[in-house]
Amino acid sequence: MVGVSRYSSSMGISTVELETERLTLRQARADDAAAIQSYRSLPEVSKFQSWTTFDAADATRLVDDQSDLAIDTPNFWYQLVLVAKVSRSVIGDLALHFREDDHRQVEVGINLAPTEQGNGLAAEALQCVLNYLFGELGKHRVLAITDAANENAAALFRRVGFRQEGHFLDHVLFKGSYGSEYLFALLAREWQTSASETSGR
Numbered sequence: 001m002v003g004v005s006r007y008s009s010s011m012g013i014s015t016v017e018l019e020t021e022r023l024t025l026r027q028a029r030a031d032d033a034a035a036i037q038s039y040r041s042l043p044e045v046s047k048f049q050s051w052t053t054f055d056a057a058d059a060t061r062l063v064d065d066q067s068d069l070a071i072d073t074p075n076f077w078y079q080l081v082l083v084a085k086v087s088r089s090v091i092g093d094l095a096l097h098f099r100e101d102d103h104r105q106v107e108v109g110i111n112l113a114p115t116e117q118g119n120g121l122a123a124e125a126l127q128c129v130l131n132y133l134f135g136e137l138g139k140h141r142v143l144a145i146t147d148a149a150n151e152n153a154a155a156l157f158r159r160v161g162f163r164q165e166g167h168f169l170d171h172v173l174f175k176g177s178y179g180s181e182y183l184f185a186l187l188a189r190e191w192q193t194s195a196s197e198t199s200g201r
């Protein structure tokens with residue numbers, strides 16, 4: 001599924017660029033703002049996310065927050081954008097939250113432009129990021145929280161090997177009413193087992 005995953009850093013350890021067969025993943029920068037806004041502002045993308053509207057100022061704030069932010073900085077969301085190799089367009093984003101209380105645990109979240117969904121691109125990007133987090137950064141556990149009604153997101157995390165650890169019923173106020181969420185997680189040892197099973201096939 002994943003093709004090539006290549007890691008390279010520039011400016012010392014501060015940035016990272018990852019490659020899959022169809023995508024380049026790199027830190028969001030100022031000239032990505034318009035592309036990010038174009039899909040994040042769509043109701044299909046915002047439906048299960050914290051925002052309802054996503055305007056130009058929101059997009060600018062998102063990319064500005066990334067300037068000079070080093071990957072693996074505790075208590076920050078590091079925002080990668082997914083760039084399609086063929087079109088060279090930004091078609092999605094994948095965020096990594098490096099936890100402050102336990103630096104070997106990382107939360108992930110992902111958005112893909114609706115026109116690009118249904119092609120395995122989110123799974124391809126996530127698999128590559130997992131290889132990086134476990135393989136290069138030596139992380140212990142990666143987790144994701146999804147709205148329990150967000151079937152595409154749950155399917156994605158299951159597809160790449162996450163376990164469902166929790167189902168919280170009506171526990172969070174979300175857009176005016178109580179919502180339910182799933183907690184997904186993947187441990188380094190589970191990732192290693194699945195990687196060796198795949199390579200042994």
Ligand SMILES: CC(C)(COP(=O)(O)OP(=O)(O)OC[C@H]1O[C@@H](n2cnc3c(N)ncnc32)[C@H](O)[C@@H]1OP(=O)(O)O)[C@@H](O)C(=O)NCCC(=O)NCCS
Binds near residue numbers: 111150153
């Ligand atoms: C969550 C989200 C990123 C999933 O995107 P996605 O494109 O469905 O995910 P995948 O990359 O795993 O693609 C899976 C689909 O591609 C299909 N597919 C086509 N070619 C494929 C390939 N080469 N490899 C794998 N899957 C492929 C699969 O069959 C599957 O289709 P299905 O949904 O009809 O069963 C997307 O729905 C999204 O951006 N939602 C809005 C934002 C959001 O809610 N994010 C979640 C927050 S955590």
